[in-house]
Amino acid sequence: MRFAVVVFPGSNCDKDCVRALRDVMGQDVAEVWHTETSLSGFDAVVLPGGFSYGDYLRCGAIARFSKIMRAVKEHADRGGLVLGICNGFQILVEAHLLPGALIRNRSLKFMCRPVWLKRERRDSLFTARGEDFLRLPIAHGEGQYFIDAEGYRKLEDEGRIAYRYEAPPGIEQAENPNGSVGRIAGILNAKGNILGMMPHPERACEEFTGGVTHGRWIFESMIAHLTGERAARAGIAA
C-alpha cells in the first residue's frame, strides 16, 4: 500500500513513521512536504508528531491552514485513511476533522513514558488487529482531550472512542496521565476513516525501542483493511 507521511516545519516523528511503515511494515512510503496540494495516489496519510510551526499560538493551529491540509480533507472525503499521531491529532482537531480540543496536561508536565491503552473498538479500520491492551509511549505537553458533555455522549453513543488510558487487570498505572475527558487517548471520525491518538504507535514497532511492538497492530489493521478493499475492487473489475 502507498502511505504518505506529511512533514510540517517542526515535525519530528516523520522519520520514525517512515521507518516503521517502510522498514518494519514493508510499505511504499513517501514524505510529503506541507506545501504540496495533492495526495492523489496515496491509500493512507499519516500526520506525524512533533512541534509543527513551533507549537506557536496553539498546537496544530497554524499547520491546520497549510496547503496540504486541504488535500488531507479531500483524501478523507474520498474515504482514504488518515492517522494523526500526537501533534498530528492536535492538527486534526484544530482542522475540525475530529471533534474536541487538546489542551495543556492537567499536571502541566510534559509526559514522556510508556502507558497502557485499552482498545474500545475491535472492528474499526485502525484497531481490528492485535489485542485489547496495548503498551505505547506518550510524549506530550498538550494531550488533555477536552470535549463538552454532549460531544462526549455522542462519541460514546457512536462508538468513536478508539482507545482509553487503562492498564490490563493486575497492572498498576496512574489513572489518567493528562486529565483527558473519559481517559480518551484516541478517537475516530463519524465515518471511521480518521483516527487521532496521542500515543505513538510508530515508536513501538521494533524490539529495541522498548521491547513491545504493539504499535504494529495499528498499521497492520490499516494495511489489512486497504488490502481487503483493493481485493474487493479487483473482484468487481474482474
Added chain:
Amino acid sequence: MTDKYLITVLPKNEVSDPQGEAILDSAHALGYPEIRSIRAGRSFLIETDGDPNRIAEISDKLLANPIVERFEVKAL
C-alpha cells in the same frame, strides 16, 4: 486610517486551566491569599487598515479555538 485592536483570549469557564491554577498557587505562596482565581490566556495587539468586522472573524478562525476559548475584541 490604521486602527488598533486588543484581542484577549481566555479559556472558557468550563475548561480546566492548569496554567492559571499553577499561577494562583504561586500567588498564594507569595502572600496574596485574597486572590480567588486566575485564568491564564493570551492577548494580541493588531493594527489594521481594513474592516473592523474582520478582526472578530480572524479571532474566531485563528487567534482563539472557540471549542475551549472565548475572546474579546477591544478597539484602542
